[in-house]
Amino acid sequence: MSTRQAFERFFISILSVSLCVESKPMPIGSRESNGLARTPLMGWNSYNHYSCYPNETIIHSNAQALVNLGLKEKGYEYITVDCGWTLPDRLANGTLTWNPALFPSGYFALGQFIHGLGLKFGVYSDGGIQMCMTGSPAQNGSLFHEDTDAQTFQSWGADLLKYDNCYSDAALGYPDTSYTPTISPKGHYVTMSSAISNLTRPMVIQICDWGVDFPSLWAPALGNSWRIANDIIPYFRTIPRILNQAVPQTSFAGPGQWLDLDMLEVGNNVFTQAEEQTHFSLWAILKSPLVIGGALKDAATSISSSSLAILGNEDVIGYNQDSLGVAASFRRRWTEAGYEVWAGPLSGGRTVVALVNLLDVATTLTVDFPDVGIQKASSVKDVWNGVAVQNVLTSYSASVAAHGTILLELGGTTAAGIYAASDATVSSSTTTFSKVYAKTTSTNYISIVNFTTSVASSTTVTIGSKTYQLPANSKSLAVPLFLAAGNNNTITIKSSLPLSTLAITNPPSTFYPSTNFTISGTATRTTCSTNLCLPVGSKIGYLTPTRLSPSHHPGTLFFHFRLQIHQHLFLQQRHSDLHKLGIRHQYQEHDLVWEVAFAINNIAYYLEDDAHQSASKGNWDYNCQEGPPVLNSPITVRNIKSRLVLLMILFAISVIAVASC
Template structure:
């Protein structure tokens, strides 16, 4: 893992958890942007019928959703019968679908939409508590030919009743062999039909499909099922983080279907849900009832699903997913961001709190310092010349969603946009400090003036003036900044200043091997090549066991330092998805006995939790937070303690494994 070498690396901490390692994708020319459509499961479960499918398909057209790109109409589980026909093919339940699937597909096609079907890579489909319905295992080519003959444009392929070694249970989260070969068999069968059929793999994130599914399908589920509860959003997003770098045209990690319109979430929650799925480049598959004999979608939900800006971010031609860039666990806030075509950036500040907060999106958290334009999507406003931060109220469980254009990279301050000229020179305000430090590097670029000119530089954090000598239009000097965005830098010069650049110190990395363990915590030597950059880690970090180290004291009492933590978490919530599972673990850092700072980290595992060396528990990631209390220790040293203090006892008894930390 790279560490913070420049200002922008303050942002990239979590995206480094999902490095791009693109493998050959399924090259069928489909899904070059994330698929969009509607699926019957979230609202109707495994009880669809012809009237439901056709009325919702028509609503997609009537409500303008088809014109916005929602294209596929998928009949999920519950459409077939327990046995195959005499000639060995699947058939529809004639009571529920009296017109038959070919005719229903024709109806959908006549609306200008795509016809999606559902099957399963097991001996039965996912129909717990309902009459068994035969799956496609061992009948892949027959079923692929059948779907093609019906005019299918999409196949959603599930993973129930598929593990022979365990007696074909409904769901097997610990299969003896990988699901990969079964999904590969269906891919080959679909290819053999000669029909273009978009292929959606649905194996719930078992065996880390992002490592192998891109070569098989156009999208692949990286999480267990979404559930009708707000807590599901946190769980899904935490599992997505390691897969973000795998998104690209034709290949999309799938966060599962949308619950917008199902009267489960508040309006701000629906905005958050829809926005995060969109910028993560997940397929946008509607899961609510649009229109049937009992239900019509609310106008507020329809407006959310129809937001052309948000849809545009999902369908952006660059095809790069946003990812978590900073998590303020103690404040209950997440920052997510990703690149868009045209040099734009989409950024989101998510409020996990149960109350409205005044949210501050620090642009350096998303790799930027200023933006010529900032489109506030859900507040429907646009600001110009935004420097360092953007502030707006955020409703409980809502988010601030910004499209940032005409931007400068983090740490770069053009004088024209960020400075104020005066008789003695120029003053830059709203200068951002990642950490309290006297070791920032300030670079100054001037126009005109004589070589050898001396610029007097004053930082508000120190109040002291320092001389910087100009050579060939440039000058460099060390300055002091405080953590936050309230710093001011004043340059006394007769020359015109074009811009300044500010870079934080590199800091010092302390490996886990340098820490003393206590209580339950223990050192663990990893498989060679894993647990980088140390090759080992500290495990069993709990509220009764942690790790400590004394570091040189080089700051004033009570200073705050940015601490970048290299951690490992592969506590995948599969069997616990419907209860307490979050796909996260806590880690805390306390300095000199001060109140611990807490970070709830997402998954870092980027390899199989079943079959890879260390089962994904050797895959590190980094994420940073500001920690208070430095400079207050005795004997010229600060005591740093890594633990799981203030974690959720009983839910997350074990903290994330610890590889090392960098103190900036």
């Protein structure tokens, strides 16, 4: 086989990470009104397993398997043929046509076959001059032919169009991929969306621009889903990368328009069972389309029973298809412990919670319910562990495999900070509340003790070691309280009056905008694009290993930050059953190489001590307690040089490896 040239590309992307509290939801603009995909679409797509080498036999076999394996009954209904289906040239009348060597019966007949199974037919095209990964001779894209192609797809009975973004940047000479284009790809999607809307039958539109130009700001008006990141790859590190990019965007999802985290790798034998559960769980609760990317059945492959069980889990599918249509959001991350929490509301007053283990080893994880706005759950379903428990107060713990996820459904919940007397221990006139939660260690909590009755004269109430007077005819008493961070605080209240509830309010906090910071050196304060870096609309960035952006404020805890990083793009060869079919498949992945800067945005503190804070280059370790943040593994010029040397070595190895193929 001839030698292929290896190459590298570098580009800068923005990852937004919210720690300890939810980020402020961004406003949602106008939405595509075709009435389709009121819940996230579910189906199968040929690309992840077969790359740009589909054929009629492969599509028939997998469509039939979707039905035979019971997945159609679970809600999977779209069968989409991805890239590689066309002839290089258009017909004399200007229309696209299928490659008869691959699809001898034709695309109209293919649509009839899929519809005959009770499924829906998805087609693929591209907003550029040619389709992605179609080599030479190139296969034409839909640029400048949008109306013609939309009508052609409809004539074949298509129910869905996946619309890609390769070869679309005219100013750069139509490169294969452009992650920093001279103009936004939005224009190409406006044109095709308009062409689709003029058809006599509505069609689902999947926007696939890989997250370029932050499509969450404009894609909801043009399509039913939009990709938020570059392609998924068959390595677990791709999962946290995509989740990081989803953090600031989950509020854009809703009925008819959904964040697309990319197709599922479940069933491709590239993840462990625990990793597949994590992958499927997070895609489901973030309301991403659930599009199977593995081979269900072909001449070389059959999906495993384990992967099939994951794809068919009715609880998880139910969270994805829930009628409320609200995506889960990022709630908290523990950097040293190596896990994070996502949560979101479900219909019927339920809440879904995911604890993601990012470590390479099994561990036991605990979710503190107040971190997701809950104090008590009358029912807890631990989906993957197969456990159901009742009346759980404050926290829940369970074991989880490396890279696994504890997925919980909480029902019958009460709001965080409210402790019912019925959950306390009562002995004579003493009521003891256990498992009282505090996010941070502070003397500035307020406890509000509520009584069921009042008396005409003042009454003595003892809380801990301090004694207070409850005013006459009053049924509540509010006093300051010290709590230590964690879920193991105990509060003892002694009173002759019976208690109803104990309410805990958090210490006051103050927001400090980026405009309050004094910057120096290479640091700059920049104005962000519309609807970004809210609420002040600016951020601090371009810090170096030796330059700081200091600020003198009371307080010690960062709540929000924006991290700007360099990423390295490279090609990898996938080893799987594709080789049995004679197919080569290359994947692109972003690997972190080094951090360029912190862009500090929306900084808030818990008020406690007057402290001088500096943001410098490195990785912050957030423990969500009052006290200075710990600078963990700062990156120096020496670190960067050593990583560059390692990168050059890896590049040389990759060239040799590719040349030997």
